Amino acid sequence: MLISCNKLKSYINKDAKIDWLKIWDIFTIRTAEVESVKEVGNSFDNVVVAEIMECENHPDSDHMHILKVDIGDKDYIQVVCGAPNVRVGLKTAYVKVGGHIDGREIKARPLRGVMSNGMCCSGRELQISDNHDGIIELPQDFKNGSDIKDLLPIQDIIVEIDNKSLTNRPDLWGHLGIAREICAITGNKLLPIDTLEIKNDKEDLDIKINSTFCSRYCGLKIKNITNNKTPLDMQIFLYYVGMRSISLLVDLTNYLMLELGQPMHAFDARVVKNIEVGLANDNDTFTTLDGVERTLTSDILMIKNGDKYFGIAGIMGGLDSEILPDTTEVFLESANFNAGVIRRGAVKLGLRTEASARYEKSLDPNMTDFALKRLAYLLKQENKDMIITSNLTDIYPEKLKEEEILLDKKTLETYMGFTLSDKEVVNILESLGFKVKVNKDNYLVTVPTFRATKDIKIKEDLIEEIERLYGLEKFQPKPLKLDLISKELDNIFNEEIDVKKILATKFDMNEVHSYIWFDSGLLKDLGIVKDNVKILGKDTNNILRDDLSLSLIDIVKENFKNYNSFQIFEIGTIIVNNENKRVLSIILADEDKNLESIYNKLKMVIKYLFKVYKNKDISFKENESVKEYYNKVLSKIVFVDNKIIGEINVLNKSLVSKIAKKKIVVMADIDFDLFVNLDKNNILAKEISKYPTVSLDYTIKLDNKKYEYLESILKEFKSNLIQSYELMGIYQDKYTIRYVIGSKNKTLEQKDIQNFKERFMEYVKNKELIIEE
């Protein structure tokens, strides 16, 4: 929202000492965020009031004129001008020779052979309006030769306030509210503003409210409006704050909205019969002021005239009730509508207007009649002969009354961490328009209705007012008192960090982050159909992932563009059976010839995690229900404590070849919720034998069998000498196993060792395997 400092000044006591450039830094930390502060009106100099005394056609031009203008000097000055509205007696803005317009120096120079000394300007050239139809027309009472900056509010400071930071402050959507806030910050006084007292000695207008979404509707009829020209200073103001000047009646409704925050509407009274406010019927259509035909729904609030729609309440008027150039009688509307209805209506229609933006903040219904009286006052300044032809008709079924809030001093002190004097509290609250009664233990605060509609409801809201105006920068940070209470801990984050660190440091993997939904393009490319929870109103990437590894294939694909082999991991959420689930996914991607090594590495990494963090062994078992996009043989279920905790998979070759050539992708998915909840196996110290151990290596040929089979055999072989055995390596189908044997009671003798060897070899041979020592 744009704010004019000239306008603000007009509401504040004249002797106020405010630095209008700097005040906005303080405003930002007291009230709302300021986005920019710009000085305007400095784009020109040496521009004075000039009266056209003579006007002749240019001999060599079909549109230019040679003017003699009076700028209060002894002699008239000759200027050549191409504007169509030149005429004797017109007062306009003239730049002297040597003066500047938009950084350009104006020089005396011939125009088609006739000397032109200076230049007459349009409003757009002066950057005080967007009018470029002709040179600017100044009032007749402006003295020739006066600097126009002394006569018009051209030099100004325009401030942009972040609308988002005003969401909660309906009272700040007009200049008066901002001025009130500035007064409260700087300790100045807000001046009363002029209104026209309206005697209700005429007839009421025919106005009916048929919906509770309209809490108040005020109407007033005025006729004999002959001057529909907006005064220049108001035009400049409107231009500076981003509004187009159209005509006095339209401009005044906009002006009131910018001044008080109250949107208003002026209808041509010739077409108004009786007003009704009510909801639309579904599928009815209505053409708004901008010429667009819109389809309505039954939750949109409408203004009806007789049996016809007249305007969309709080959003935009209709095309056929527009103020026309020949309008001399108006019906003025100043109403209050429900914030939610206006907001949803505006969103639904895709029509967010200045009016709807204000209504959706919950405006104070108590300002509608005030705004009408103010408009009437301003209108009368330009139309002395106007005649009010109706009562100020006010339909207000349930008047919003001022509420009281009890703020106990103890709560205030607790929140602030220190004590303020009663005087400070009262000053702050009163400067914002609150009334305060000081009691021994509390303040009884009356909330003005312009603050009561949205943000001030409870005592904590008052504390915020006191804190911010006292000055948040004056607060001294205070450490928390630390009571050492041990609570039940939620460990998932800590364990996530631990596991991530191991994967990144010990195994040199890269952590990635991805999205919680599948990439629909990728699924389509891979020919995978997924059905899971969906995001509403989204056509692509709308299926939530139920397989973390699969959702990372997109990232795998991108990285294959730069790397032949890489290893990534993520701990992320997937949605399975409508439940959140944390999963650790590890993906190793490599050239396809390295399948064996990365497959085994992946198993080793997982084994490592369980060993280190849980002191547990895991096992891999056949997967009975492999997803169709994973390899059937290599897919394994990971078991810990006889429970399933994850799986490892190899993406089918036919899919991999769609994202990269001659590559292979192996992946593990570990249920991280289960992982975190696994208790770590107790660690017990182990006695070391005093006697030496002996290592024995055997090579066993497995033919077509797998290690799984060999291991089951080895497990069955019992001897109290066995300390441990492990697989040392594989060469073709020969597996090298190392046994470590020893005794707790003595150094093994040769015959003990021989005995063991013979028993073991015999045992293996009996299983029909070939064994070598």
Added chain:
Amino acid sequence: MEEKIAKIKENLKQELKKDLKEADILNIKSMYVGKKSEIQELLASLKDMSVEDKRKYGSLINSTKKELEELINKKLEDMENKLDISFDDTVDYEVKTGSLHPVTIVAKEVTDILKRMGFTVVSGPEMETEYYNFEALNIPKDHPARDMQDTYYLDNGMLLRTQTSDNQIHAMEKYGAPLRICAPGRTFRNEDLDANHENTFFQIEGMVIDKGVSTPNLMYVMECVLSEVFKTDVKVRLRPGFFPFTEPSYEMDISCVMCGGKGCPTCKNEGWIELIGCGMVHPNVLRAGGIDPDVYTGFAFGIGLTRLAMMKYKINDIRYLNSGDIRYLKEFKI
């Protein structure tokens, strides 16, 4: 006698200076300190000397012998330590390292600081109910924050949480008061992607509830976190804000670390970056968590972890973070 002993020592030193092989040294050893060596003979001759001479020369001869042995052994050790270096000892390979996601690193830093102040780290669900994401947080049905265009609503009646504040309610229900928790996590907003906007980003929620918790307490915690994360003095600005779940509410800005506050695209030329939304917990939120607002007060804050990581590491395009591009991510050492 003294001269003779000095001579032996001097001879040995000269001998050892030559270019010798291990065998040579062993020869020298037997020559100088072996059974038939001169010093050994001198030692043997002691028994024939007078008591006076025995006393005079005995210790001298013995210590000389020890000295000779040490000289020779030293030479032998030097010989052993001389490695046959046939490789290039200036070779310098790059180390291969993995990486953590920048947001993970920043999340860990922030939680570490908070843990030291007695906060428990908790985590909540990314797919959340409307109740925990909105209702319980004092965001009524009519509130603009609940509009379709900002929130990912799901076809099972749930939604993707728009903030980590849902953890406030979960934590109050689970632990009650007093309470001190923080909750890092992923959040979702329906936004179009560009260099500054993501639909998936991280926040960390913090909440303290106790008797007498105040705004200055909140400021203290925020200041600790920021000064530690950025290690340098960042300027901090507190200003009024508006969040339905806190009252009073504040926005905490820090001076832009990209431009030092001069104004740049990252800070939209304002010199300040909105980083933390915070405030005193709204009484309705305390009630929703089953805590009596007449007894307890509390504060809560939400820090944009993604934004924090971008500031800290000067990441100028948010889209890198979820790209999974190892070329970019590999820089982020733990």
